[in-house]
Amino acid sequence: MIKYLRILLVLCAFCAGGISEACAGASDSDSEAAIRSVLQQQQTAWNRGDVKEFLNGYWHSPELTFSGSGGTTRGWDDVLARYQKNYPDTAAMGKLEFSDLQFRFLAEDAALVLGKWHLKREKDELGGVFTLVWKKFPEGWRIIHDHTSLAVGQK
Numbered sequence: 001m002i003k004y005l006r007i008l009l010v011l012c013a014f015c016a017g018g019i020s021e022a023c024a025g026a027s028d029s030d031s032e033a034a035i036r037s038v039l040q041q042q043q044t045a046w047n048r049g050d051v052k053e054f055l056n057g058y059w060h061s062p063e064l065t066f067s068g069s070g071g072t073t074r075g076w077d078d079v080l081a082r083y084q085k086n087y088p089d090t091a092a093m094g095k096l097e098f099s100d101l102q103f104r105f106l107a108e109d110a111a112l113v114l115g116k117w118h119l120k121r122e123k124d125e126l127g128g129v130f131t132l133v134w135k136k137f138p139e140g141w142r143i144i145h146d147h148t149s150l151a152v153g154q155k
Contacts (some may be wrong), residue, residue, distance in 0.1 A: 028105045029148060035134055035141050039098055049090035051083045059135065059142040062144030067147040109136035117148065127151055 045053035055076065058064055062075040066082065073082050087093045102114040106140045111134040118127040133145040 012113065013112070027108065028103075030102050031105060031111060031136070031141065035111060036101070036102070038141055039101070039113075043096050043098055046093060046096040049093055051087060051093075052080065053085065055080055057143055059137070059144045060145070061144075065145045067145070070149060091122060094119045111141070 004010050042057040045051075045056070051094060057081065058076060060076045062077075064074070064076045064079055066073045066079045070082075073079050097118045097120075098115050100114075100116045100119065104112040104114075106112060113132040114129070115132075116127065116129055119125065126151045128151040130146060132143050132147075134136040135140050135144045
């Protein structure tokens with residue numbers, strides 16, 4: 001009888017682990033969809049020339065960080081100022097497209113997203129790669145760190 005109870009306990013533990021993994025997979029899938037939605041909202045805001053709306057995808061905090069070729073900018077207000085300086089009008093902003101997104105969930109409330117960006121403007125085209133660190137807050141997923149690089153010669 002004890003032997004059968006042990007087998008039953010092992011099977012229960014195995015099944016619970018499988019259910020737990022399935023639930024985690026569903027959670028990751030829901031989180032991926034939520035992050036994709038934020039990125040789509042950012043792309044839409046950018047393409048209509050709305051930098052402040054674009055920045056709604058970022059953590060509105062003095063602890064937000066953005067790293068690029070010009071170094072690291074700290075704080076939501078300074079990141080906004082950086083974007084406004086580098087992209088003063090819709091001609092400078094052009095049309096933005098994200099692609100090749102790769103998701104790695106680090107915890108229930110943390111994710112790493114890699115991808116490519118492409119900016120098509122009347123005068124030129126630019127492109128590169130990014131690494132975004134995301135955190136899930138009560139209001140939803142937000143970028144807490146962005147490292148964006150320009151890929152020379154990439155379109």
